[in-house]
Amino acid sequence: MSLLPTKPGFMAGRTVPPEPGYYDYAPYMGRPKITWPEGKRLAFWVAPNIEFYELAPPASEARAVWYRPEPDVLNYAMRDYGNRVGFDRMADVMAAHGVRGSVSLNVAVCDHYPKIIERCCELGWELFSHGIYNTRYMYGMNEDEQRRVIRDARETILRVSGQRLDGWLSPAISNELETQDLLAEEGLLYTLDLFHDDQPMPVKTRSGKKFTSLPYMMDVNDVPVLNFQSISPQDYLQLIKDHFDQLYAEGEESGTVMCLPLHPYLIGQPHRLWILDQALDYICSHSGVWLVTGREIAQWFNDHHYGEMERWIAGLGQEGGK
């Protein structure tokens, strides 16, 4: 399986600027120190992606949705496994380690499989939005259309859980240039769409509202690692540990974040669940780990570090951005 290309003609007539403009350059040296509660060194959070891929999705102008002629039974069923089987297994292991999830949620799951959402809520997990379906992209949407998606997500999550929508990962990580502006204007706290940093960072949007980028960490995400690379389970576990060790060591100087983004359809397979168990066992055995959700990291960063980080970056005296 490989990544699908852009359809011919999708970007015809559109001008793309040379920079996204969401942030200025900020070197990973000499930054203001980030401190986590109780002197913790590393904020660790797990992001289970609870997704719904449609068997017969509408066509997208931007990309093919499925890999095979529809119905793509193989790829649909592979992902369906996560909701039928993988989710409960993953939740059991996380609960055994006292680790809460921050759910990257295709919010249509709230309507399709309410029992999954009930269990997430019982476990004290955060729900944030990963769009409506993973087969409906933000690509090509104007601002009103993007707002419709964001508001639908907010209303759906509030209705089923009573939770505020604070975080966002675009569905299938499909973005338009204004998506981050709109998320900030709609009152969200944080985005996971930007992969430019290992620490939380202020995001520059046109409204000037406080809006934070949290690291989502594709390096250890099970989809790119297990679906697009050929790597053994042992090597995946080692990768997670190495990733953690480095960030934990750096956390002595200034607080770091480690996100473990996972998909129940992959990590919840009987031959892989042990990876999660051992990874959590290893990470939780370190006393300097703050077990936390995305919302809690973003809130802490906003309350204690956002302003200072913003001023420091501004003081570096650079051009560009918005």
Next chain:
Amino acid sequence: MSVPESYFDYPNRREGVDHDRFAFRSLRDAPPVQWSHGGKLALWVTLHLEHFPLNMPGKPLLPIGGFDRPGVSVWDYTERDYGNRVGIFRLMRLLDRHGITPTVAMNAAVAERCPPLMEAMLARGWEIAASGVDMGHLHHGETPPEEEARLAAESFATLRRLSGQAVTGWHSPAHSQSPRTADLVAAEGGQWIADWINDDMPYRFRTDAGALVQMPLSYDLSDRKVMQLQAQPAAIWSGQVEAARDLLLSETATYGGRILSLSLSPWVAGRPAKIATLDRLFSSLLSDSEVKPATGGTLAADWATQVPA
């Protein structure tokens, strides 16, 4: 820039799945079953016997193992054919030694092309399941309906004629189905399919010609995925199988019988360097008295008897 208004229609956004083939069910809520062989974990070995024609179209869908080299791919053709000549007989000897009766999901073309192989399998009582005609004739969304009906009929008829068995199982080549495949299988007298990789246990699958049992044939743990596609060494693959065994066996204490599905292709698993590992793996799996081999047909029937519609 905008998307069509219809992009905001969500016609299936309600409780349940987004089609009418089966109901949603969390595995942990599935009714517990017991296997008739008495073991808690059934080891279901499935061998895929396939014929890849030299002129296979490869479009619009390239099956796993389909030819992707340029030109006339004699390399690919002969490497796949190796499985039906050599690899399968190595596996046969190994399965004999471990007392395992597999399910053979086969293209009808293999039965026609390899009578001595057919004879050897039937002498051992291996279960024959239909798996289309050959790998150049796949069942997918763009297969013309009349052609697909002919392919399904030919697959079942040929395999029944050459095996003398009832042939009630179906594995769609390359795990691919058209919207009609399951209806055709049921109309041909099929009782179970093994195409959807969304569960670790059987469930009921609606068709226009009565319900089928959908069996959990593992793709993610298959030799083809792990050793061929991902190029992992045999020891890494067998370690994953043992991890799956451990987890599934642990679930039997709470949830009833489970199935460990091993999906093997002789052109992958039948290579000389894989056999010793496979031998050790079978010994390891069967050393536990709670792990016992069974065929797909037996497991489907066991399940269907205990879980009424």
